[in-house]
Amino acid sequence: MEIFLQQLINGITLGSIYGLIAIGYTMVFGIIGMVNFAHGDVFMVSAFIAMIFFLLFTTVLGVSSVIMALIAVMIIAMVLTGLLNWAIERVAYRPLRGSFRLAPLISAIGMSIVLSNFIQVAQGPRNKPLPPVLSGTITLMERNNFAATISYKQIMIWVVTAVLLAGFWYVVQKTPLGRAQRACEQDRKMAALLGVNVDRTISLTFVMGAALAAVAGTLYLTYYGVVNFSDGFTPGVKAFTAAVLGGIGSLPGAVLGGLLIGLIETFWSGYFSIDYKDVAAFSILAIVLIFMPQGLLGRPEVEKV
Amino acid sequence: MAAAKTTSGPGGSIAGAARDAILAGVVALGIFGPLVGLKTEQNMQNELVITTRWGLVAIIVGIVIAGRFLLTTTIWPAMTRNKMRDKPAATAGEIAFRARLARWFAPTGLVFLFIYPALMVYFLGFQGSLKWVDNFGIQILIYVMLGWGLNIVVGLAGLLDLGYVAFYAVGAYSYALLATHFGLSFWLLLPLAGTLAALWGIMLGFPVLRLRGDYLAIVTLAFGEIIRLVLINFRELTNGSAGISSIPKITFFGIYSFELSAPNNFAKVFDLPMSSAYYKIFLYYLILLLALLTAFVTLRLRKLPVGRAWEALREDEIACRSLGINTTNTKLTAFALGAMFGGFAGSFFAARQGFVSPESFTFMESAVIVAIVVLGGMGSMIGVALAAVAMIGGTELLRELDFLKAVFGEGFDPDQFRMLIFGLAMVLVMIWKPRGFVSAREPTVFLNERKSISGSFVKEGHG
Amino acid sequence: MSSALSSEPTLRRWTADPVLTVEHVQMRFGGLVAVNDLSFEVGRGDITALIGPNGAGKTTVFNCITGFYKPTQGMLLLKHAKGDTFLLERMPDYRISAKARVARTFQNIRLFSGMTVLENLLVAQHNRLMLASGMTILGVLGLPSYKRAEKESIEAAKFWLEKTGLTARADDPAGDLPYGAQRRLEIARAMCTEPQLLCLDEPAAGLNPRESAELNTLLLDIRKMGTTSILLIEHDMSVVMEISDHVVVLEYGVKISDGTPSEVRNDPRVIAAYLGVDDEEVEKVEEQLDELTEGTTP
């Protein structure tokens, strides 16, 4: 029971991070039908931005409140990562819009290589460890020397994820921007004819996806306390798995998928073998796609003849 | 593309361009400022400290501003003008010239490939030729073969396979395991590895090939990763991340050996001075022949009903079904055949390296092979070969940038920039030629006159 | 069944030896019933027209016949001239074409646009050529038996190129042809599969009067050859009246009329459906003709 509870807590934490990244994949896929392979690396860059600014605030500027520093870092990371993704879309994807279907995919793979290698060149190949922040845990249950605990960091991750998802949901459901996004998803040409600024809507979609990835990046950094230039790929692929599992194009699906992937991973490691946890995640992806290609909450694709 | 970009600056006026350039500079400052300007490094106490590099940031931002200004004021207008002018300029003479070029390119290239090692030895001597035959020749030809193998799946059948490297791994590990454990010969294991890879292709393909579009891409990606992770974790069989070493060398068809200690060592038998160059040259010709086998089979199949069905599948799957084509089987043959060539290449790779580990079979590898196929132009054999030469040869050439040390100081490691430039090149080539180097399609049969088909009619498949 | 049918003569030519019998077919998409309890026959050697207003469910019927959709209820029986019978609702789409020999064209043209006209026609002969190439193995070796088979296929293709007036464009990409030629190529491609039943989804849509007339000649030619029966969806009444032997009318997924062109033309329900008059007026017309409606229109 304690182990179960502990895995549940760890799984939800990990799943929140995957879910935040997954939204970026799902939104971009929904609006321009493209698998944005560079998104995992955008997430990695955001973690680096957070790391740099956290260091700047705490060591150089001497901000003493860790909470204040983290909030400031997260906002800065959201803004700068949004800017980065905006620039990437402008340079690498927009010129390819409406052309050959595989071209943006290859361009995105190229961009992913560029981002990880750029960080390697600019910041060096070694791990970047931060001094531990927000240490401390609450013990929930204890028996036979095994305690199920929840750490302050985990609580923070849950709260931040919940708050940001609520805000994000409001933007997508209730604002003109969200309406424009949904219109573009349905029919980009018609939306343009009705006066929706399609280019701007797509740009903003990239910015929003990146901002959420930056939240995930900041949380990832505080949770693990270390980041490396190669950390984009695996969380990226897992988040993508989450998006597909939940039904690509569906925002609640992305969050649900993220949570499921996080839970599968932690429970698998807890009960079976830590070695094969990624195999489990990928196998589930394959199985879901084969038997339920539309995912859990996605709309089935009808092929009109 | 130019039109889409220039709309942001009002009428391309200088003031507009300047405003645009400043904006680009601000964006660049936002991105590069912290990431380049504030370098984090670990000090003696293993704590991260920040060192600043504002000079470098200033240079980068300056380049971005200047580059953007030049693009909007001169380069894009010039390109637009060129486009306007070029359209009617494709005269009959030019078309004939292109056709002649296309006709002569393949034979000339082939002759060059066959005399390439001789040229290298002639100019650089046996020792000096090593690098050019091995790092360039063999390396590029492996990717040409992989590109041609994947071209059957992606280029002809239009099925996007992002896990192709799995079959490469199956081939490599088949040879590595069976040769080290049972001492079987390469010449026996080569067909076996190909068959095993093809079987894996069928096994993986069967459940997934009814998926459409990007889903197929993702499932193949997942399978590729699963195979790599199993190779890492199934330590009893594969020795995990440490990999398998001392894989036997390939023999000269069982007659001569290239192992130093063997009594029938090639150099000993012919009383030649010892050198690893003989083996490399032998390997070069072997991979050349394997690649040409791939090309031969593909070219033959294209003119047969299966090949036409592959291309028809890429054009319109529903129409195929309405004509009585069993699309599942057709996709499976493409998948299995592509996998088989991947398996051949894999066992060659294992023999050449003498060592395999899961490191060599990452998703990046699949991505590079897909990139070669798309950059080359889907379905075009020559295009794929050119793309392999450009991408793989180009990155290998970047290893030779040691002279930059003289410019930037000893601490400068040009090798770091290799993959960065590789990625940038991928993006730029796609923007420049979204359909790849050779986009035209050659018909497989004709009634009166062979005309190549403009790439704009050719579909890219959706699976 | 509507009462209009009860008054029809008991013996109809197309019921004697139907190539296709559709019985009580229903196709449901979630809550939408696109085709409901549809039964009709396609006579062997006839040109049968399936007409009805937009959204009536005509294309859906085609998709059920050719296996792209599985009907939620009902039976589709195809009978070859030699007597072999096939239950189409139980067969996967590609076998319907390969074994039951039903070919079709699409409302939104589906050609292999990056392949030449000739290649399109060779792909249509895939199964025969595949056998001749010994499932590829003999073909790779370049044996003469395959060469011969391919030559025959090219001859067959030439025959249909000639018939459809596309010989001069044989080596051009299909996507480069003008619209009318693409429609004809799609018919030629379907005919290259040597079908027992040819289903044409709005073949005359978008054609100019001259092309439309040529199409009529082509269809009558095919009919004269006697091996292929034709089922076509058409909006252009003049085409329907001119060439078809038998007309089936659908509205909102339900059959409202079935008979010879002249019978259907004079059926008040058909007139009402096509003129789009209110239900009330339909009733008025029908009352005048002393017929009862059962209110099939929602």
Ligand SMILES: Nc1ncnc2c1ncn2[C@@H]1O[C@H](COP(=O)(O)OP(=O)(O)OP(=O)(O)O)[C@@H](O)[C@H]1O
């Ligand atoms: N795959 C599908 N999923 C859901 N609804 C469908 C599907 N296919 C067809 N329909 C619906 O079934 C109804 C009949 O459509 P169908 O295409 O058969 O009409 P049609 O008679 O061919 O019309 P038209 O003359 O415009 O071609 C329409 O309401 C259509 O929206």
Ligand SMILES: [Mg+2]
């Ligand atoms: Mg229709």
